[in-house]
Amino acid sequence: MPETKTKAKKSSRKKSDALAEHGISDELALELMRDMLLYRRFEEKAEEGYAIGKIGGFCHLHIGQEAGAAGSIKPLRDDDYVMSAYREHTQALAKGVHPNAVMAELYGRKDGSSGGKGGSMHIFDADCRFMGGHGIVGGQVPLATGIAWKIKYRGEETVSLVFMGDAAVNQGGFHEALNMAAVWNLPAIYVVENNEYGMGTAFSRVSRTDMSTKAVPYGIPSHTVDGQDVLACYAFFRDLADKVRHGAGPQFVDLQTYRFRGHSMSDPVSGTYRSVEEVLQAKEERDPIALLRDTLMEAGVLDQETLEEMDAEARQVSLDAADFAEASPPPGPEALYANVWAEINPNGRLFFDRRPESEEAS
């Protein structure tokens, strides 16, 4: 957990310049802090729920990676699409899914965002345009490319942003999808949450080439971003989304980050693939919440009292979400057949065909 006590570090650069440098107002910076505190406290509550048996199945926490969720999703429009892998609880919150609905989904309850049938890895909310929650490594990449194709086909001005882990870039679907996106100049943003490991395997053990080269063969521009610096992330994605929205075509982002917990709740934090010291050092030097706290306190934008108030609020929202989940019933037997079959529209098509659903088939 981030300490809410100040431990100001000396920096060669004047930290108060950071907001101006990125074109971020004091209010927006405080909102980013509030968001990340919620993500951290929410995940800690989920961790507790798992430990006491309220949450079953797989549960992958995003603790340590919060700046990537806040900094990349907050600058998007409500009608932009976001899709992700299975480490997606905070990304769903960032896209506007209610904390109660996310927690209830983790508990496998009826009021969960997927009716309690998906669980931790399958949080969906089409109204928020949060398109899951996918458990097959890389499986979401072609799907998000399909959404980008739909955006272009319909002439919309939205973008399709998809997160994946570093292990996904060695999957075949990733390469096919990026090639198609490039050829068709689709409004897709491919974001690798590069936390250096795929379960217990370091990225350097499964690739001879650097992450930044992965999209190069397809002619897709590649960007490297510090995923622990939420201000840098926000400014970067704000500008990138704007370009993609106006025809810049697909983009690849190596978002460099680090996970502070084990791969999933059932795995050790360090294990044999990384040392305890490595994790401790990352927590000390690369905690996105502590980094923003220090920046804002040095700039005189945040004080201790406000920070503690924000933290108390984040804890309360997380507690309320757990109480809500607890009170929600499990899905009933009627849920067994719900959302299993696709409805064919009156035109007899499953595809987007530009025709309103009420139009007669010809």
Ligand SMILES: Cc1ncc(C[n+]2csc(CCOP(=O)(O)OP(=O)(O)O)c2C)c(N)n1
């Ligand atoms: C196609 C496929 N192969 C293997 C797995 C088993 N598996 C689950 S998570 C994972 C590692 C993925 O690591 P990464 O993409 O870096 O994401 P991270 O967990 O670090 O967020 C693997 C191999 C899977 N889910 N899907």
Ligand SMILES: [Mg+2]
């Ligand atoms: Mg990884």
